[in-house]
Amino acid sequence: MPETITASSAGIDPLSAVTHPDPYPYYRELAATRPFFREPRLGLWVAAGPREVAAVLAHPDCRVRPLAQPVPPALAGTAAADLFGRLIRMNDGPAHAPLKALLMPMLAAVDPGVAAQRIAAIARMMDTGEDAHAAMPAASVNRWLFALPVVAVAAVLGLPVARDRGTAVEVAQQVAAFAAAQSPLADADTVRAGAEAARWLDTWLASSLASSVAADGPLPALQRAAQAAGIEGQAVAANIIGLLVQACEATAGLAGNTLLWLGRNPSAGDMPLQGVVARAAQDDPPVQNTRRFLAADTELCGQAVKAGDTVLVLLAAASCSGLADDARAWTFGHGRHACPGDRLAQALATATVAALRARGADPDALARAFRYRPSLNARIPHFL
Numbered sequence: 001m002p003e004t005i006t007a008s009s010a011g012i013d014p015l016s017a018v019t020h021p022d023p024y025p026y027y028r029e030l031a032a033t034r035p036f037f038r039e040p041r042l043g044l045w046v047a048a049g050p051r052e053v054a055a056v057l058a059h060p061d062c063r064v065r066p067l068a069q070p071v072p073p074a075l076a077g078t079a080a081a082d083l084f085g086r087l088i089r090m091n092d093g094p095a096h097a098p099l100k101a102l103l104m105p106m107l108a109a110v111d112p113g114v115a116a117q118r119i120a121a122i123a124r125m126m127d128t129g130e131d132a133h134a135a136m137p138a139a140s141v142n143r144w145l146f147a148l149p150v151v152a153v154a155a156v157l158g159l160p161v162a163r164d165r166g167t168a169v170e171v172a173q174q175v176a177a178f179a180a181a182q183s184p185l186a187d188a189d190t191v192r193a194g195a196e197a198a199r200w201l202d203t204w205l206a207s208s209l210a211s212s213v214a215a216d217g218p219l220p221a222l223q224r225a226a227q228a229a230g231i232e233g234q235a236v237a238a239n240i241i242g243l244l245v246q247a248c249e250a251t252a253g254l255a256g257n258t259l260l261w262l263g264r265n266p267s268a269g270d271m272p273l274q275g276v277v278a279r280a281a282q283d284d285p286p287v288q289n290t291r292r293f294l295a296a297d298t299e300l301c302g303q304a305v306k307a308g309d310t311v312l313v314l315l316a317a318a319s320c321s322g323l324a325d326d327a328r329a330w331t332f333g334h335g336r337h338a339c340p341g342d343r344l345a346q347a348l349a350t351a352t353v354a355a356l357r358a359r360g361a362d363p364d365a366l367a368r369a370f371r372y373r374p375s376l377n378a379r380i381p382h383f384l
C-alpha cells in the first residue's frame with residue numbers, strides 16, 4: 001500500500017513528534033494505519049497501536065538496554081556509568097530482581113498525601129520573599145518544576161533536604177544534571193556535568209545514610225533488608241539516587257503540561273486540580289515513548305526482527321489512539337518495567353502546580369510563551 005502523507009503527518013516523524021506542537025493527529029494515524037512498522041530512515045521499528053505496544057513490552061526478548069551496551073557509550077568510564085549500570089530501571093534479569101522486590105513495596109508504601117504536604121512545606125522553605133505579590137516569572141516556574149518533586153521524594157525517603165533552602169536547591173540541581181546526561185542528545189559538557197553530579201550525589205547519599213539523619217524514613221529498613229538478601233550497598237545507593245532521577249524530568253513535565261492544559265482550557269480552572277493532572281497525564285503525557293532492544297532473532301507483531309534491533313514504543317500513540325479494548329493509561333508504561341511511582345508522581349505534580357499557582361504562576365500567560373526542551377522521549381515545556 002503506498003504511504004499517504006496527510007496534512008497532519010507532513011514534516012513529523014516518531015522522534016520529532018515528542019516536541020511537536022500537536023503530535024496527536026499523527027499518532028492516531030500511525031496507531032490506526034501502521035501499528036507496527038520499520039522506519040528505515042531512523043533505523044528503528046516503531047510500535048504505535050495499543051495491542052502492538054503491549055506485545056513489545058511483554059515480549060521476553062525485548063530488553064531495556066542493548067545486550068552489548070548496558071550503559072550509553074557517552075557515559076562510559078565515568079562515575080555516571082557506574083551509577084547508571086546499577087539501576088533496576090535499566091536492567092532486566094535475575095541479578096536485579098531481589099532489589100526490585102524490596103524497592104517496589106517501599107515506594108508503594110509512600111503515602112501520596114504526605115508527599116503532597118511535603119511539597120507545600122518545601123515550597124514555603126524555598127520562598128525568598130522577593131516579588132511576593134507579583135506574577136511568578138517563567139524562569140522561576142522552570143526552576144521550581146525541576147526542584148519541588150525531587151526534593152519532596154528525597155524528603156519522604158527521610159533524606160536531609162527539607163531543613164535549608166541551599167541543600168534543597170543543590171540536591172535538585174545535581175539530580176537534574178545527572179538526569180540530563182542520560183539523554184542521547186547530551187553534549188560533552190552535559191555528560192561531564194552529569195558525571196560530576198553522579199559523584200556528588202554518591203558522596204552526599206553515603207554521608208546521609210551513614211549519619212542518623214535518614215533514620216526517620218524507610219531507608220534504614222531497606223538497607224537492612226538488602227544486606228540480609230546479600231545485595232551490595234552500592235546497588236542500593238544507586239537505586240535511591242535513581243528514584244530521585246525518575247522523579248525529576250517526568251514529574252516536571254507532567255506539572256508543566258498541566259499548566260499548559262490549564263492555560264489552554266480556562267474553564268478547567270474550576271475542576272479539581274487532581275483531575276486536571278490526570279487529564280494532562282492521559283492527553284499530553286510527559287513521557288511519550290520508551291525503547292526496547294532485541295536480545296534474539298524472533299517474531300514480533302507478525303514481523304521477523306533481529307537481535308540488536310531497536311523498537312521505539314510510542315506510549316503516547318497507544319494512549320490517544322482510542323483503539324484499546326480497555327481504557328488503559330499508557331503514560332506510566334506497562335508490564336515488567338511499569339512505573340511504580342505513578343500515584344506518587346500525580347500527587348507530586350498536583351501539589352507542585354498548586355504551589356506555583358499560589359505564588360502567582362499564570363497558566364494563561366505561560367501557555368502563550370514556551371518551547372519544549374530538546375528531547376527524544378520527554379515532552380517538557382520550558383517557559384519563556
Ligand code: HEM
Binds near residue numbers: 244251
Ligand atoms: C509524571 C511522572 C512520571 C512518569 C510519566 C513516569 C513514567 C514511567 C514510565 C513510562 C516507565 C516505564 C519505562 C519503560 O517501560 O521503559 C517508568 C519506570 C519507572 N519509574 Fe516512573 N514515571 C514518573 C515518575 C516516577 C516517580 C516519581 C518515581 C519514583 C519516585 C518513578 C520511578 C520509576 C521506576 C523505579 C521505574 C522503573 C521500573 C522498572 O524498570 O521496573 N517514576 N516510569
